[in-house]
Amino acid sequence: MKINPLTRRNFLRFTAGIGIAAGIENILPTYNRQIIAATDSENGNKYPNLINLQIQETKLKIGERKATAMTVNGAIPGPLIRLREGQTATIKVTNNLKTDTSIHWHGIILPPEMDGVPGLSFAGIKPGETFTYRFPVNQSGTYWYHSHSGLQEQLGHFGAMIIAPAEPEPIEYDREYAILLSDWTFENPHQVLANLKKKSTYYNYQRRTVGHLFDDMDWRRMRMDPTDIADITGATYTYLMNGMAPESNWSGIFKSGEKVRLRFINASAMTFFDVRIPGLKMTVVQADGQNVQPVTVDEFRIAIAETYDVIVQPEEETAYTIFAETMDRSGYARGTLAPSLGMTAPLPERRKRPLRTMADMGHDHGMDHSAHSQHSPNMDGMDHSHHNSGMDHSHHNSGMNHSQHNSGMNHSQHNSGMNHSQHNSGMDHLTETQTIPHQEAVMHGPDHHGSGSAGVAMMSKSRLHEPGIGLENTGTRVLLYTDLRSLKPREDQRKAEREIELHLTGNMERYMWSFDGKKYSEAKEPIQFYNGERLRLTFVNDTMMEHPIHLHGMWMELDNGAGAYKPRKHTVLVKPAERMSVDVTVDAPGNWAFHCHLLYHMKVGMFRVVSVTDKVEKA
Ligand SMILES: [Cu+2]
Structure with missing residues (x-):
């Protein structure tokens, strides 16, 4: 490990919220420093021709505890890289690891x-080697970068990348911060995975408190637990905002009346966050780096790897808590927006953990999207799977009777009983598309498989208009996927000429995750796309x-x-x-x-190669 451009002292200085640029040319290495909106006069040296990154093992502190992380330039997160649309990025990455x-x-x-x-179109970066990435920058917005090797991402190997638009910025703001959320464990990530493989409920401490639910026969048969919301929880994770644990309280300052742009990036390995700032409305202006028609909300859910940019306009000379509660409510990341550093605001009351419901099994009738808590402890439960009659992809396990379980999954049965072609006929997303008598199928599911497996989700339907588990009854405005509308119409308005249907499949008990019932190592062929086509993925x-x-290379x-x-x-x-x-x-x-993009799901096989080639016409 040679160069460490950020000394430990610098690291501590900016994690302490003072916001000092650490001297890497043109990279703003802090996430709590004011970033002026990019204007031409500001650009000068902001968009460097060459960026140097060092991947290295780094000792640092997470909250009060010592940790060994795998960092980019010595800090979590790695440097905030600013690029400008139209430039060519040249980024040299040196591997100081073993x-x-x-x-x-x-x-x-x-x-x-x-x-x-x-292994795809690049050999990786060997120890001691420097790889030079060079690519034209043809887009703008909020993005991020991370390791795509092993479980390195879990160890802090990520950072933000913000690209200023070539055209005038359509979003008005006076000040901006990148807010990168992540999950940290003091365990070795390989041990975490081993624990999950041995017992998939390893980190679900919450379920132990609801043992009485298992009195219900249906739950037993389904081998599900309504508390199975996250594979990995606050039992091992410390949730970070810009690398800082809740007690360290990442802070950003504002002047009252300013429009502050917050660029949220979920760089977690495994954690969905629900983000709100009590006392402030958030106007969502960008999703995944793409400008959207502004929509004002109280809260939004951010999946792993997604980004959302919001504008807030605090009018009071007071502090506000940025609260990112995990979807399973087992923990949170937090920070503060305040007129001056050192201020804090109260933390909102923690909410009850949500429970899985009929809807998550594909059992409801599509009408009641707001009744999770009422459904619960009955059949509403858990599992991974069951979508189409008969299949066993899954389940969540429950710590009961695992031995019967695994008989193997017959994926060929997958869609049995359902006519998938009917599904896609209409474009009416809000309509349920199921055809089979689900009740019956559920009841028969486990028996048919002779494996004690949980039934496969009985029907699938659009859930784009639902806020998601735990956000149904907040009494506030929660961002929905149906709220997202591009600021400008899309260039390609062709109708898809071909459709590929992909099933997301899994077996929680064995901690196997896959597509179409096959993990990556079992998939014989890449998924074939044809260059020039307009393709629908379902x-x-x-x-x-x-x-x-997550799809690489194409939107x-x-x-x-x-x-x-x-x-x-x-x-x-x-x-679900x-x-x-x-x-x-x-x-x-x-x-x-x-x-x-759940790191451990990808690692165990929920991964495919997409191959884009010209379509060869047969003579
Ligand atoms: Cu997954």
């Missing part, structure tokens, strides 16, 4: 060999967990009813038992990664 590493530029459209996925979540699905346009204004996303949150479609303009020849 193992291979990589950086993937998440959400950036670039040549495949610059995408940073080892995701069917057969599990009872949310999965953030996904979320078909959320916005017509010509479909929002572009690099990562989409697919809810949900059927969701995105349209893709296929224009990037090469091999690309496509995967669940």
Whole structure:
């Protein structure tokens, strides 16, 4: 480990909230320093021709505890990289580790060999080696970067990347901060994965308090637990805001009346956050780096790898808490916006953990989206799977009777009993599309499989208009996927000429996660895209967990009813038992990664290669 451009002292200075640039040319290494809106006169040296990054092991403090992290330039998060649309980025990445590493530029459209996925179109960066990434910057907005090697991302190997637009910024603001959320564990990530493989409920301490629910026969049969909201919880995680634990209280300052742009980035390995700032409305202006028509909300859920930019305008000379509560309510990241540093605001009251419901199993009738708590302890539960009759992808396990479970999954049965072709016929997203008598199928599910497996989710439907588990009854305005409308109409208004349906599948008990019932190592072929086509991808979540699905190299346009204004996303949150479609303009020849962005799901096989080639016409 050679160069460490950030001394430990500098690190402490800016984590202490003082906001001092640490001297790396043109990179603003802090996330709590005022970043002036980019204007031409400001640009001068802001967009460097060369950026140097050092990947290294770094000892630092998380809250009061000592930790060993894998960092970019010595801090969590790594430096905030600013680029400008129209420039060519040249980023030299030096590996000071004893193992291979990589950086993937998440959400950036670039040549495949610059995408940073080892083994796909790049060999990875060997110890001691420097790899030079060079790519044209043809987009703007809030993005991030992270390792795509092993479980390195869990150790702090990530940072923010913000690209100033070439055209005048349509969003008005006086001040901005990047707010990068992450989850830290003092355990070795490989141990975390081993723990999950041994017992998938390892980190679900909460479930132990609801043992009485298992008295219910249905729960037992389904091998589900309504408390299975997150694979990994606050039992091991400390949740960080810009690298700082809740007690360290990341802070940003404002002058009252200013419009403050907060660029939220969820750089977690495994954690969905619900973000709110009590006392302030947030106007969402960008999602995944793409400008959207402004929508004002009290709270939004951010999936792993998503970004949301919001504008807040605090009028009072008072402090506000930025509160990012985990979806399972087992913890939170927090920070403060205040007129001066050192101020704090009260933390909001913690909310009850949500419980899985019928809807998450694909059991409800699509009418009642607001009744989770009423449903609960009955059959509403948990599991990963069950979407289409008969299948066993899954379940969440419950600590009961695992031995019966695994008989193997017959994926060929997957869609049995359902006519998928009916599903896609209409574009009416708000309509439930299921056809089979779900009640019956559920009851029969486990028996049919002879494996004691939980039933497969019985039906899939659009859930874009639902706020998501735990946010149904907040009494406040929560961002919905149906709220997202591109600021400008999309260039490519072609109708998709082809559709690929992909099932998100899993088996929580064995901690196996996959697509179409096959993990990456079992998938014989890449997913074939044809250059030039307009393609529809339809995701069917057969599990009872949310999965953030990420496509490299090309945008996904979320078909959320916005017509010509479909929002572009690099990562989409697919809810349990949900059927969701995105349209893709296929224009990037090469091999690309496509995967669940839950780090451990990807690691165990919820990953595919997408191959984009010209379609060869048979003579
Ligand atoms: Cu997943």
